[in-house]
Amino acid sequence: MEFDLAALGTQFLVGLSRAMILFIVCSGMSFVLGVLRVPNIAHGSLYMIGAFAAFSIFTLSGSSSTGFWLALILAPLVVALVSLIAERALFCHLYEREHLMLLLFTFALMLIFGDLVKIIWGAEYRSITAPPFLKGAVSILGSSLPRYNLFLLIIGPAVAIGLWLFTNKTKIGKISRAAAVDREMVGAVGVNVSWVFAAAFVIGCYLAGLGGALVAPTVSITIGMDHTIIIEAFLIVTIGGLGNMWGALVGSLIFGLTQSFGALLWPQFAIVFPYAAVVIILIWRPTGMLKSVW
Amino acid sequence: MKKVFLVGIALFGFFTLFLIYPLSYAARPITIKVGVIDCYTGPAAMFCKEALNGFKLALDEINKEGVLGRKIEFTTRDTKFKVDIGLSVAKELIMRENVDVLVGTISSGVAMAVSDYCKREKVPLIVWISKSERITGEKGHRYVFSTGENTAIAGKAGGVALSKKPFKKYWIAGDDYEYGHAIANAAWRNLKKLKPEVEKLGETWWKVGEPDLVPYITAIMGAKPDAVIFAAGGASMVNVMKTAKATGMSEKIPGWIHTATEITILRALGPGAPEGFMGTTDYLFYHPDTPANRAFVEAYKEAYGNQPGFSAFHGYTTAHFIAEAFRKAGSLDKEKFIDALEGLTIDSPAGKLEMRACDHQALLPIYMGVTKKVPEYDFVICSDIITVPGDEGLPTCEEIMKARGN
Numbered sequence: 001m002e003f004d005l006a007a008l009g010t011q012f013l014v015g016l017s018r019a020m021i022l023f024i025v026c027s028g029m030s031f032v033l034g035v036l037r038v039p040n041i042a043h044g045s046l047y048m049i050g051a052f053a054a055f056s057i058f059t060l061s062g063s064s065s066t067g068f069w070l071a072l073i074l075a076p077l078v079v080a081l082v083s084l085i086a087e088r089a090l091f092c093h094l095y096e097r098e099h100l101m102l103l104l105f106t107f108a109l110m111l112i113f114g115d116l117v118k119i120i121w122g123a124e125y126r127s128i129t130a131p132p133f134l135k136g137a138v139s140i141l142g143s144s145l146p147r148y149n150l151f152l153l154i155i156g157p158a159v160a161i162g163l164w165l166f167t168n169k170t171k172i173g174k175i176s177r178a179a180a181v182d183r184e185m186v187g188a189v190g191v192n193v194s195w196v197f198a199a200a201f202v203i204g205c206y207l208a209g210l211g212g213a214l215v216a217p218t219v220s221i222t223i224g225m226d227h228t229i230i231i232e233a234f235l236i237v238t239i240g241g242l243g244n245m246w247g248a249l250v251g252s253l254i255f256g257l258t259q260s261f262g263a264l265l266w267p268q269f270a271i272v273f274p275y276a277a278v279v280i281i282l283i284w285r286p287t288g289m290l291k292s293v294w
Numbered sequence: 295m296k297k298v299f300l301v302g303i304a305l306f307g308f309f310t311l312f313l314i315y316p317l318s319y320a321a322r323p324i325t326i327k328v329g330v331i332d333c334y335t336g337p338a339a340m341f342c343k344e345a346l347n348g349f350k351l352a353l354d355e356i357n358k359e360g361v362l363g364r365k366i367e368f369t370t371r372d373t374k375f376k377v378d379i380g381l382s383v384a385k386e387l388i389m390r391e392n393v394d395v396l397v398g399t400i401s402s403g404v405a406m407a408v409s410d411y412c413k414r415e416k417v418p419l420i421v422w423i424s425k426s427e428r429i430t431g432e433k434g435h436r437y438v439f440s441t442g443e444n445t446a447i448a449g450k451a452g453g454v455a456l457s458k459k460p461f462k463k464y465w466i467a468g469d470d471y472e473y474g475h476a477i478a479n480a481a482w483r484n485l486k487k488l489k490p491e492v493e494k495l496g497e498t499w500w501k502v503g504e505p506d507l508v509p510y511i512t513a514i515m516g517a518k519p520d521a522v523i524f525a526a527g528g529a530s531m532v533n534v535m536k537t538a539k540a541t542g543m544s545e546k547i548p549g550w551i552h553t554a555t556e557i558t559i560l561r562a563l564g565p566g567a568p569e570g571f572m573g574t575t576d577y578l579f580y581h582p583d584t585p586a587n588r589a590f591v592e593a594y595k596e597a598y599g600n601q602p603g604f605s606a607f608h609g610y611t612t613a614h615f616i617a618e619a620f621r622k623a624g625s626l627d628k629e630k631f632i633d634a635l636e637g638l639t640i641d642s643p644a645g646k647l648e649m650r651a652c653d654h655q656a657l658l659p660i661y662m663g664v665t666k667k668v669p670e671y672d673f674v675i676c677s678d679i680i681t682v683p684g685d686e687g688l689p690t691c692e693e694i695m696k697a698r699g700n
Contacts, residue, residue: 271499
């Protein structure tokens with residue numbers, strides 16, 4: 001089987017755009033993992049809520065282009081609000097517990113969110129459409145690439161830059177980084193650690209919601225989409241280095257690109273490529289590609 | 295003192311419960327009991343709920359006049375798409391609830407496990423959504439029936455319909471699980487038999503629930519097949535059709551999916567659905583345009599606010615098969631019920647529907663069509679419908695008996 005350069009180029013861009021979505025979701029998870037030390041299994045549920053909220057906002061505003069942009073802005077905020085309530089009401093009492101307890105707790109939360117979504121939105125498949133100028137495909141050297149994937153290639157780096165500015169240039173970002181390294185010390189110098197944690201949690205969950213809203217026009221929005229993403233997210237966060245946001249970027253790129261090239265090189269067994277990459281990386285670097293904060 | 299009082303009240307309540315419960319139980323009229331086991335959690339829940347809606351609608355009609363002077367009553371259990379849970383709820387319904395007939399489910403795995411159990415317990419099981427051809431094929435027996443189409447019927451219909459199209463070079467792509475492979479194999483086997491010059495360029499399989507199909511589709515487009523056979527189920531069908539549209543594939547390379555023209559899928563896609571996509575299904579709410587079908591659609595819309603899909607149709611016909619079989623049998627005896635159901639023909643919204651006696655498979659016709667925008671609906675519907683009659687799509691009785699090894 002021979003490949004032309006155009007096909008390889010398309011697969012590269014498609015893989016990159018998939019990596020962007022994964023990065024947005026996983027960076028949030030990694031951030032929460034790094035600062036709060038909470039392995040949040042309910043992260044995938046928040047991604048799902050983001051997608052369903054985007055659907056509701058989109059339909060309520062008349063299924064128009066404006067509706068799409070509104071959904072993109074408001075749906076992650078809805079998720080942030082849900083996570084703020086969850087954090088203040090439940091999480092903040094549990095930070096001192098051991099990891100296994102937290103793992104079980106977030107697992108329970110995932111089941112509860114899953115049922116809530118079913119009660120609110122029902123079991124039907126939902127779908128939204130992107131505005132006309134993001135629909136259809138552009139032709140690059142004879143291969144076609146969906147316009148929406150190009151849009152994701154712009155959004156992804158923008159989110160990465162935003163995160164970098166947040167963690168390096170803002171006070172709360174710096175404090176949360178410090179809390180990731182030594183939370184007792186941060187408390188000792190007089191910072192209200194509880195609210196730093198709340199902020200970090202909400203930001204992490206906001207990113208899950210943003211990922212859900214961004215993916216909404218390209219998939220069927222359905223219960224069960226939380227399970228798929230959470231497994232991938234855990235793998236990516238692990239191969240990237242637990243709690244390291246840039247590790248999440250590296251992990252997402254590895255996952256996205258092995259998937260897209262796998263689909264081209266050996267389509268019958270395309271499933272195994274990303275997972276084989278994970279196995280190889282974990283044998284080679286058991287703590288992940290970049291420095292783990294744990 | 296207060297404590298004694300509370301304990302007294304609790305004891306009193308406890309014993310009255312024991313006293314009242316058997317009385318109320320005895321006072322109930324004797325009914326025909328149907329146990330419904332299906333998956334009411336997870337992504338498959340939508341189809342199961344629809345099947346139950348169709349079933350309830352039919353029971354409302356049936357219970358107006360009753361069956362053998364009784365009403366048909368049902369009780370549901372959630373299988374959660376898991377074989378062990380499905381088996382345990384089936385046991386509970388048979389042992390404790392003493393159901394006369396068991397009905398379910400969307401998962402072929404659960405259906406086959408429960409079918410095996412029903413064979414031992416000698417309780418009839420009617421499978422209404424799951425599509426493995428093995429249920430009434432090689433794994434079939436006296437106590438299992440199917441009111442839904444299966445991969446053999448769908449694959450044959452797909453093969454017949456595709457053989458009439460001019461395509462030569464095919465690509466096969468789909469969800470990597472039993473249903474995906476079964477439907478792909480059946481379609482390809484039949485297509486190759488009817489049109490030997492077709493050629494398979496390659497296959498792509500992605501994991502079930504894979505959200506992003508763009509890399510797979512762009513890779514397939516690079517291989518330039520004439521058409522693609524997509525072996526996808528559930529929410530994945532929505533993803534395939536969305537991706538086909540987004541990548542521009544739907545304008546260049548036609549695709550076929552079994553049940554792509556199913557209303558629940560097209561309604562989810564809304565106006566964003568690709569046109570010219572080929573699909574097969576065993577029920578369309580607008581075809582055939584007969585008074586019976588229109589009446590069913592109206593009644594369903596009034597009760598549940600939406601047009602019925604194929605699983606609602608299966609649920610509806612299942613209830614009528616049960617009622618008719620009991621009427622014909624004239625008793626609640628399970629063996630007589632099975633004898634009566636064998637070869638029974640009922641009037642369904644889509645015309646006469648026969649339960650084939652030799653393998654207990656309903657002879658459902660399959661409609662092949664291509665998606666098209668119409669002004670009446672805000673979603674696409676299917677046009678240029680080719681009908682493959684039920685008995686044409688099925689393997690013959692001899693083939694079934696050979697597969698069963700007798």
